[in-house]
Amino acid sequence: MKALNNKTDLTAAFSSLRQRFEQGLPQRSAAMLAMVQKKPAQQMLADIVAESHKLSGACGTFGHALLGAMARQIEQLAQAISAKPLQEQEQTIPELIHTVQEFDIAVAQMIAGVTGKHELQRQMPVMKNSVWLLLDNAALTIEITAQLQGFGLQVEEFKDYTQCVARLREETPAILLATVALSTGELLFEQTLLLNRLVQQQIRLMVLAEADSFPLRVQAAAQRAEAFFVTPLNVPEMITYVSELLDYSSGVGRVFIVDDDKLLAEHYALVLSTAGIETQISNHVENIVDEVMRFQPDLILMDMYMPEYSGAEIASVLRQYRDFKRLPIVFLSSELNKSLQIKAMSHGADDFITKPIDDMQLIQAIKVRLARSLQIKNLIEKDSLTSLVKHAAIKDTAELEFLRVERSKKPLSVVMLDIDHFKMVNDTYGHAAGDLVITALATLLRKRIRKTDRAGRYGGEEFLLVLPDCDTQQAKLITEQILDAFKKLTFSAGSIQFSCTFSAGVVSTDDNDFANAIQMIAAADSALYKAKVAGRKQVLSWSA
Amino acid sequence: MTDLQRIMHVEDDPSIQQVAKIALEAVGGFTVHTCSCGQQALEDYPNVAPQLILLDVMMPGMDGPTTLQHLQQKYDLAKVPVVFMTAKVQSNEVASYKKLGGADVVVKPFDPMTLSDQIRQIWTDFQR
Incomplete structure (x- = not known):
C-alpha cells in the first residue's frame, strides 16, 4: 500500500474500517450473549475471556472507549470467576450474564445512535445521606468513615474500581470520594465505566490526589468533580464540603418571575417547580420591591418587554436598593439585537435567555445560573471553615x-x-x-x-x-x-x-x-x- | 541505522489487522505482512524476513509469548525487536512481557494516527 499523503483519504479509510467494525458489533455481542449461557462453564469462561479481551482492545481503537471499558469489565469478571473453585462458579455466572447483557444493550444503543446520557437506565432512588469512599489507604478510610458516621451519614468503602462499579448497579449514593490513583497504578480518570455511571446516576464526585497538579485538576474538572483535595487530607474541610453538597441537593433555589403575560408566567412557574425550584410570580410591578424583599429570591427571571415598564427600567429600579445589587436578573427575550441586549445589561441585567426556549432548556438554563449564584452567595456570606453564615x-x-x-x-x-x-x-x-x-x-x-x-x-x-x-x-x-x-x-x-x-x-x-x-x-x-x-x-x- | 521497513503483524482479530495495516502502511509508510495466528508467523518468517514483529498477546491456539518462544528457538531474533500488543496492562505486566523477550508493549486500544510514531520510536530505541 502506498503512503496516503492526503489526510482526507486517511480519515475516509479509517472511518470505513470503523463502520465495518460497528456493523459487525451486534453480531459479536449477540454471539457472546449466546456463549455466556453455554456449558460447561470452564470452556465458556475461556471463550468469554478471549472474545471480551479482543473487544476491549478493538472498541477503543475504533473510538468507542465506553464499550471498550465494558468489554474489559466482562473480561475481568470472567477471569475472576474462572479462578474460583468449580462449585462456586455457578453462583457468580448470573452476574456475568448480566454484564454481557449490558454490553449488548450498549452496542444496540450505539448502533441506534443513542448517546450514553439518555440511556434506558432505570432511575434508581438516590440514597440521600450516603457517601461512598473509594480509597486504598486503610488508615484514612477508617478516619473519614468514623467522622462521617458521627454525623449520621451512611458510608460504604471500596478498595478497587471494579467493585465500586458493580455496586453502583444496585444503589446510587449522593457523593463519591475517590482517589485519583490506586496503589496498583490504576487511574480514576481512565475508568470510563465508573465515570460514565457517575454522570448517568448524577452522583457528586470529589477527588483526592497525592499531589496538586494543574493537568490533574483539569481532568477532575472535566469529570465535574465538585472538590479536589490534596493529601494530607484536611478532614474538617472535607466534611464541610460534604455537608454543603448534601444541603444543596435538598433545595435548588428560589426564582421570582416578572412577566405581564400572566399565563406565560404561570407556565414558567409550573415548569420550574417540576425541577424543585420554588417560584413566585410578581403581582403588581409597582410593588415589586416589597414582593422581592418578602420572597427573598435567588434569581429574578424577567420579560424584557412589558407594556407599562421595560425590563431594563425595572432592573434599574431594583439595583437602586443595596440589598438587590447582587441579585442575578435574567431577561427572557426574543431579542436578537445584540446592541439592545447590551443596553439592557448596562441597566443591571446579568444575562439573557432567548425565547423561544423549550421547557427542558429553561430548567437547565435557570439551574445553571442558580447554582452559580448560590455558590457566590455562599462564598460571600458563609464562613469558610463551617459553611455557616458569618x-x-x-x-x-x-x-x-x-x-x-x-x-x-x-x-x-x-x-x-x-x-x-x-x-x-x-x-x-x-x-x-x-x-x-x-x-x-x-x-x-x-x-x-x-x-x-x-x-x-x-x-x-x-x-x-x-x-x-x-x-x-x-x-x-x-x-x-x-x-x-x-x-x-x-x-x-x-x-x-x-x-x-x-x-x-x-x-x-x-x-x-x-x-x-x-x-x-x-x-x-x-x-x-x-x-x-x-x-x-x-x-x-x-x-x- | 537502517530504516524500518518490513513489519510482521501477528493478530487474530480481523478488525485490528485492518486498522493496524492502514495505520502502519498509510500513515507510517511501512510494509506490513499480517499473520492470523502464531503458526502462520512461524511459517512465514523466513520469506518475510521482518525487521520488527508486532505480536498480539492473547490469541487462540498459540498465544503471543509461546509464539515468541518458538520463533526464538527456530530463528535468530537478536536484531529483530518483538513488540507485544495487548489490551490495557498494569505496569508490572509490562515488565513481565519485557522479561519474556519483548522489546516493548503497545497498549490497546491504540490510536491509529499515532501507532506508527510509537513503533518508530521503539525501533530507534532498540538500535541504541
Whole structure:
C-alpha cells in the first residue's frame, strides 16, 4: 500500500474500517450473549475471556472507549470467576450474564445512535445521606468513615474500581470520594465505566490526589468533580464540603418571575417547580420591591418587554436598593439585537435567555445560573471553615426575624453557644483538632435545626441560633439535645481521643419587651455567661 | 541505522489487522505482512524476513509469548525487536512481557494516527 499523503483519504479509510467494525458489533455481542449461557462453564469462561479481551482492545481503537471499558469489565469478571473453585462458579455466572447483557444493550444503543446520557437506565432512588469512599489507604478510610458516621451519614468503602462499579448497579449514593490513583497504578480518570455511571446516576464526585497538579485538576474538572483535595487530607474541610453538597441537593433555589403575560408566567412557574425550584410570580410591578424583599429570591427571571415598564427600567429600579445589587436578573427575550441586549445589561441585567426556549432548556438554563449564584452567595456570606453564615449575616437574620414577630405574633428565640475550654483544645491537641471540633458542632447545628431556623458562626468558637416560632422552653430543649449529641462525638488527634462540650444561653421574645434583636443577642450572651459560671456544659435561659 | 521497513503483524482479530495495516502502511509508510495466528508467523518468517514483529498477546491456539518462544528457538531474533500488543496492562505486566523477550508493549486500544510514531520510536530505541 502506498503512503496516503492526503489526510482526507486517511480519515475516509479509517472511518470505513470503523463502520465495518460497528456493523459487525451486534453480531459479536449477540454471539457472546449466546456463549455466556453455554456449558460447561470452564470452556465458556475461556471463550468469554478471549472474545471480551479482543473487544476491549478493538472498541477503543475504533473510538468507542465506553464499550471498550465494558468489554474489559466482562473480561475481568470472567477471569475472576474462572479462578474460583468449580462449585462456586455457578453462583457468580448470573452476574456475568448480566454484564454481557449490558454490553449488548450498549452496542444496540450505539448502533441506534443513542448517546450514553439518555440511556434506558432505570432511575434508581438516590440514597440521600450516603457517601461512598473509594480509597486504598486503610488508615484514612477508617478516619473519614468514623467522622462521617458521627454525623449520621451512611458510608460504604471500596478498595478497587471494579467493585465500586458493580455496586453502583444496585444503589446510587449522593457523593463519591475517590482517589485519583490506586496503589496498583490504576487511574480514576481512565475508568470510563465508573465515570460514565457517575454522570448517568448524577452522583457528586470529589477527588483526592497525592499531589496538586494543574493537568490533574483539569481532568477532575472535566469529570465535574465538585472538590479536589490534596493529601494530607484536611478532614474538617472535607466534611464541610460534604455537608454543603448534601444541603444543596435538598433545595435548588428560589426564582421570582416578572412577566405581564400572566399565563406565560404561570407556565414558567409550573415548569420550574417540576425541577424543585420554588417560584413566585410578581403581582403588581409597582410593588415589586416589597414582593422581592418578602420572597427573598435567588434569581429574578424577567420579560424584557412589558407594556407599562421595560425590563431594563425595572432592573434599574431594583439595583437602586443595596440589598438587590447582587441579585442575578435574567431577561427572557426574543431579542436578537445584540446592541439592545447590551443596553439592557448596562441597566443591571446579568444575562439573557432567548425565547423561544423549550421547557427542558429553561430548567437547565435557570439551574445553571442558580447554582452559580448560590455558590457566590455562599462564598460571600458563609464562613469558610463551617459553611455557616458569618457574624454579619446571622445578625441580619436575627434582625429580620425580630421584625417578623410583630406581624406573626409568634415567639422568636435566640441562642448563643460557646464551646467549653476551646483554647485548651487548641493548645493541647493542635489547631487542626480545634478546627475539627468547630466543624463538627457546625455540622450538628445544621442537621438538628428546622428548615426555617438559622445557625451562624458568631465568633471564633461562638455560634448563634435564630429560631422563629419557638418559645424559651422549646429552644432550651432543642439546644440541650444538640449538647447531648455533641458530647457523644469523639475526636482524635494522633492517637489521643477526646470529646468536648458547650455552654449556651437562651432567650425569647416572650421573656421581655425587647426593642430589637441586638438586645436579644446581648441577653442570650448574658445567659451564656451564667451557664459558664454555673459549671459549663449546660443550657440556661435568660429568664431563669 | 537502517530504516524500518518490513513489519510482521501477528493478530487474530480481523478488525485490528485492518486498522493496524492502514495505520502502519498509510500513515507510517511501512510494509506490513499480517499473520492470523502464531503458526502462520512461524511459517512465514523466513520469506518475510521482518525487521520488527508486532505480536498480539492473547490469541487462540498459540498465544503471543509461546509464539515468541518458538520463533526464538527456530530463528535468530537478536536484531529483530518483538513488540507485544495487548489490551490495557498494569505496569508490572509490562515488565513481565519485557522479561519474556519483548522489546516493548503497545497498549490497546491504540490510536491509529499515532501507532506508527510509537513503533518508530521503539525501533530507534532498540538500535541504541
